[in-house]
Amino acid sequence: MKFSYNWIRELVPGLKMDVATLAQQITMKTAECEGVHDPGAFPGASVAAVARAENSEPDSIIEIDNKSLTNRPDLWGHLGMAREVAAIVGLSVVDPVGELPLAVADGDLSITIENANLCARFSGQRVENVKVAPSPLWMQYRLNSLGVNPINNLVDVTNYVLCELGQPMHAYDADLLGDAIVVRAARKGESILALNGEKYALSEEDIVIADAQKPVGIAGIIGGNDTAIRETTKRIVLEAASFPAAHVRKSSSRLKLRTDASMRFEKGQDPENTVRALARAVELLKQISPGSQAAQPVDVYARKSTPPTIQLDIDWAERKLGRKLSTDDVINIFKALAFGVEQAGTRKLVLTVPSWRATKDISIPEDLVEEIGRMVGYASIVPQAPAVPAAPTARNPDHEQHSAVRATMVGQGFTEVSNYSFISDAEADMFGYPPEKLLQVANPIIAEQKYMRPALLPGIRRNLADNSRFFADFRLFEIGRIYGKGGDGAPVERTHLAAAIYGRETNGANLLEMKRVAQYLAPGSNVAPVKGQSKTMHPERAAHVEVGGRQVGHLYELHPGLLDRGRAAILYLDLDTLQGLPAQRQNYRPLRRFPTSSFDLSIVAGERDLVADLESKLRQFAGESLVSLQFLLIFPLPPGKKSVSFRLTVGAEDRTLTADEVTGIREGVVNGIKSSGYELRE
């Protein structure tokens, strides 16, 4: 939103503050100023030439961030900003609107509001004997510098009033407009050719201004082309009305049409402003279309609200701000901001909200705290620690788990990555995720954002492919949310860990290294080989990761088809499942007091017999004398066999085993192994 410094000075006589200081003051007390600049170039005349011609000083434009005006409909016109400035610097504002003419509900215009919920007030006025011509230079210059294109004197007047009072207006060619104006909901199938040349199909949720035949304008947004001002226009009807913010916003976003009018109405305009705007426009028309004759304004005020009053307890406001407040200071602040002030006790006030602040802005005592705070200046508040009970802070076990996992992973050489929560159609297909089970984005900007990821793997695969261009070997991991649908269809989120060891030349040799990492992360976990299922796993290089018999994830080689080059070992854990498992805590075992004995065995087994199966056989046959079982080595024996060597350590709790006993145990194991169909290498 652009403001003219000169215009503000006209409305606040005696304002001496330079524009840079003023902009800074507005930022600190009202709304964010984004910058101050010269008025833009003016077609056909230089800024300086216009200023000379008008015998005025060159203007400066103060640019205010629209976002910071969201709650201040009154600041969408210069008068509103002038009121703020006057309050800030302690001056008075002059109202550009002169004395208001008497308005009638029933005059030479027939105005009907079908539903007061669709229009609180509609004011119209006929002006006869107008002559379409270019506006005077000063008006063109001012509109142009605020980013409004000058069109002709009649249209420019409505825009000038918009910029001054914040009240959107419209001018119809009275000869093209039917006799009766109706404000109503649009009918199904209606459409309108708008001033911008576009045709809009209307819905029953849109509000229109219509004559007996058809809509002539979309309420609060744009006028129709058929009734627009043209070169030949001789008489006009001026409209200044009040439309409900929510309706205008909804229509504007549905029609994808944002206009200077809709931006103001959707903030909640002051209905008190309609007749004022007509009066101001008529006065301007007298100047720039001499000879014009205005009829009596016709005003239908379908729903008038009384100005709200709010009780303010100054002691309460002190506690909110954390700063002392004198009653006089508070009273002066509200008077300067044009509130009605009534004292209702030594430290209590009853405040009447000005109509232009009452639509959406100020309705509760907390709103008044802001008025006081910004006017006394927040810099006057001294920071202070609250007095609160000393108590241990409740912990977040999930974050503690994530931190611990991160520390482990970093210690094992993994770098943390962070991937998007989205995957594409192609990725869903590549990884075999059934689309009906995925949460789908309704309004993605790009195809990569079609679904919410049901696993971290697609992102990890991208990371592997991207980084393989620069590194031959690397390790990375991600801790992140995955998304799915629960039994009732509601979204479910879980936190997963995915880790990868990539090697351009390793051919899967990293899997056992990854198994070691798994045991760091989940001590006591068991890695149980399975056939690789799904499109993500190498079919012969996959395992479940289990803790206490409960599956918590997978260890596998990424399906080689998913990478153009190189191989990757993947560890994938559901951290939420892991977190939910009972803590594994057991009492210590007394230290062994008697020496133990060890012997080695080499078992000849089939190529694909599991070492884990051999281990469990050895444990079974060694019985309770077994103190430890250590895997030593494996080497292949052609054809289709391998030799696996173990060291068995045996002992007893209460004595040293004799040589005969050890031999006996060894023979028991050897016989057991042989009877299980294996051979022993001597």
Add this chain to the structure above:
Amino acid sequence: MTNPIQTIKDLTQSALGDINAASTLADLEKVRVAVLGRKGELAGISKTFGSMAPEDRARAGQLLNEAKATLEKSLEDRKHMLESSESDQRFQAEWIDLSVPPQGIAPGHIHPVTQVQDEIEQLFISMGFRVLDGPEVETDYFNFDALNIPADHPARDMQDTFWMTDGHLLRTHTSPVQIRALKKYGAPIRMIAPGRVFRNEEVDASHEHTFYQVEGMMVDRDVSVSHLIYFMQTLLSSVFGRKVTVRLRPGYFPFVEPGFELDIQCLICGGNGCAVCKQSGWVELLPCGLVHPNVISNCGLDPQEWNGFAFGLGLTRLAMMRYAIDDIRLLQSGDLRFLNQF
């Protein structure tokens, strides 16, 4: 017949010479055996004492003991010296070049946003704030309505939203966790909620559809703006590692009233004006304010009794400021050339 006393003295002198001359532990041992051994020279002298007068014998015996002690001490000293010189030589030979890069896996790296998040979590935990999480796939009730942003509120325009086909949305801020926390734990409460948020917009060097925020809220009796400023100053001084000057100015956010934009005095120029702060001396850092009474009552609490402050800090932005990262896309790129720098 020689005088035994003189013999002891002579022997001591020559033995001391031999001890000091011994250059190896083996030579030293030979000297020890020759002088102090059971069949050594001192032992030989003591055999001659039998023929001496008793008073001479006593004197000679005392002298002999003194000589033994002197020699033993000298032997011990020499032994230590030779031992340490021998180990010195061995150690010399065992020199290792510790400037050689180590074998094995080098440590990995934690994502810069995680690092900043961890720091902030630890700070707030130390000040009695609990760390909470909320879902990223939210309902419009928690993301908007409960935060005093009804369906037709223009504030919804500030935040372009990703919608799910089932009507859910991706949270546009971490503020919904305020609601979830108040509903679940009630008041008083001090909490922060760090996490991932989404805005439906095109990505370029300074815009991302995925980024991180941390929400903070304190609800208690008589929480004031001065408390808010206190926590913000403490937070930012800790984050930037030096005293930070903050200022509040009016800002509009529907879930706070009054609402503020918090600026910090530019850390680059110290407030004098530079390119980073666009010559203003201040950098806009975070929105905050006193929790709107509608938010309090939406959570089933009485706004007459409870009030509080809330703030939202951009973790991504903070990480970018700290490490002077000029392209936001790097953070979600998974590019190890970037991530391995942290």
